[in-house]
Amino acid sequence: xxxxxxxxxxxxxxxxxxxxxxxxxxxxxxxxxxxxxxxxxxxxxxxxxxxxxxxxxxxxxxxxxxxxxxxxxxxxxxxxxxxxxxxxxxxxxxxxxxxxxxxxxxxxxxxxxxxxxxxxxxxxxxxxxxxxxxxxxxxxxxxxxxxxxxxxxxxxxxxxxxxxxxxxxxxxxxxxxxxxxxxxxxxxxxxxxxxxxxxxxxxxxxxxxxxxxxxxxxxxxxx
Amino acid sequence: xxxxxxxxxxxxxxxxxxxxxxxxxxxxxxxxxxxxxxxxxxxxxxxxxxxxxxxxxxxxxxxxxxxxxxxxxxxxxxxxxxxxxxxxxxxxxxxxxxxxxxxxxxxxxxxxxxxxxxxxxxxxxxxxxxxxxxxxxxxxxxxxxxxxxxxxxxxxxxxxxxxxxxxxxxxxxxxxxxxxxxxxxxxxxxxxxxxxxxxxxxxxxxxxxxxxxxxxxxxxxxxx
Numbered sequence: 001x002x003x004x005x006x007x008x009x010x011x012x013x014x015x016x017x018x019x020x021x022x023x024x025x026x027x028x029x030x031x032x033x034x035x036x037x038x039x040x041x042x043x044x045x046x047x048x049x050x051x052x053x054x055x056x057x058x059x060x061x062x063x064x065x066x067x068x069x070x071x072x073x074x075x076x077x078x079x080x081x082x083x084x085x086x087x088x089x090x091x092x093x094x095x096x097x098x099x100x101x102x103x104x105x106x107x108x109x110x111x112x113x114x115x116x117x118x119x120x121x122x123x124x125x126x127x128x129x130x131x132x133x134x135x136x137x138x139x140x141x142x143x144x145x146x147x148x149x150x151x152x153x154x155x156x157x158x159x160x161x162x163x164x165x166x167x168x169x170x171x172x173x174x175x176x177x178x179x180x181x182x183x184x185x186x187x188x189x190x191x192x193x194x195x196x197x198x199x200x201x202x203x204x205x206x207x208x209x210x211x212x213x214x215x216x217x218x219x220x221x222x223x
Numbered sequence: 224x225x226x227x228x229x230x231x232x233x234x235x236x237x238x239x240x241x242x243x244x245x246x247x248x249x250x251x252x253x254x255x256x257x258x259x260x261x262x263x264x265x266x267x268x269x270x271x272x273x274x275x276x277x278x279x280x281x282x283x284x285x286x287x288x289x290x291x292x293x294x295x296x297x298x299x300x301x302x303x304x305x306x307x308x309x310x311x312x313x314x315x316x317x318x319x320x321x322x323x324x325x326x327x328x329x330x331x332x333x334x335x336x337x338x339x340x341x342x343x344x345x346x347x348x349x350x351x352x353x354x355x356x357x358x359x360x361x362x363x364x365x366x367x368x369x370x371x372x373x374x375x376x377x378x379x380x381x382x383x384x385x386x387x388x389x390x391x392x393x394x395x396x397x398x399x400x401x402x403x404x405x406x407x408x409x410x411x412x413x414x415x416x417x418x419x420x421x422x423x424x425x426x427x428x429x430x431x432x433x434x435x436x437x438x439x440x441x442x443x444x445x446x447x
Binding site: 110 | 291312355
């Protein structure tokens with residue numbers, strides 16, 4: 001029998017060790033797995049590489065992990081949102097490594113990683129500093145940059161509904177990075193608003209098939 | 224030099240919006256482009272795209288409450304229009320990079336006559352850099368429309384022979400709307416002015432531009 005339901009948020013993140021790479025869904029606060037990031041903070045893992053679109057705003061979620069000194073490196077596209085004061089002070093103090101990636105390239109690197117593809121050519125960033133040190137080529141008159149697939153040890157994502165097989169739906173544009181991160185991570189953990197009995201989510205309404213998901217947990221299950 | 228009467232941000236946004244054809248799929252960026260979106264929501268069916276996967280969005284009406292999972296690229300609350308769709312973010316970027324959007328409207332620090340654009344970094348190592356979706360948008364949209372002030376706050380040209388800041392994309396910009404002029408970027412010619420703000424002379428605009436301006440046979444007057 002397959003049962004991916006974790007007993008609590010803390011059990012869901014128990015296996016994340018020091019030095020792990022962790023993808024975190026969310027575009028601003030939309031789709032952001034706040035409860036899972038707080039469970040990770042309590043769990044204590046450190047020297048993490050966090051892969052996420054933004055680098056936390058205010059003092060919670062990613063900003064809380066950053067402020068607690070748990071993050072060694074951020075891989076992100078836009079770490080300068082208004083309210084991103086925690087990342088800004090770490091960055092200016094030279095206390096964190098930043099790998100800045102164009103957003104579409106980050107997404108496609110994860111999609112390639114999760115889909116078993118190797119490096120790929122994208123027109124994004126051709127002739128810009130992002131292409132420095134990477135192979136560039138012209139194909140049918142257009143310039144391309146060679147980019148590498150990206151996987152991670154874990155993903156923390158916010159979905160809407162799940163069943164015990166790990167099938168997921170998402171709420172509105174909270175979908176965002178969730179589906180691609182579940183594919184790219186070796187161990188994807190989803191927090192959800194609702195756990196439903198197997199068979200209650202219409203098969204064609206499943207956005208992330210359970211095969212990509214290792215654990216699901218209700219967002220209010222503090223154990 | 225006599226005081227130059229510049230187009231207001233609202234008027235500039237109105238002019239850009241009026242040139243977007245009915246039926247277009249358009250992505251709008253931060254700043255003046257957000258204002259353009261306001262003037263697009265009129266009689267035409269122009270479908271707005273947001274990089275987080277929304278196709279068919281509009282600003283909130285007065286009194287309407289926001290939803291955390293319905294925001295635009297500026298992280299402002301938005302609402303869906305009838306006929307809208309939501310997709311995951313990799314598909315949204317396929318729309319952008321894959322040439323499916325008719326236009327992207329965005330701001331810039333600098334633009335060059337070959338269509339180079341610099342919009343994400345001033346090269347200052349002290350400030351936090353951020354790219355977001357800008358490089359994908361300029362790489363893929365059919366038309367890359369820049370809206371910006373003609374000069375920096377201290378009066379320096381933003382239209383330059385060569386961008387000095389790190390590039391967002393090379394040879395991608397198709398047109399530029401500033402508070403002084405409407406300019407097309409034409410391969411082989413460079414900056415070609417087709418509209419000039421009312422009361423502004425060609426010499427005045429050229430003096431505030433860091434590259435040679437060419438002129439359409441009939442240059443339109445952009446009223447204030």
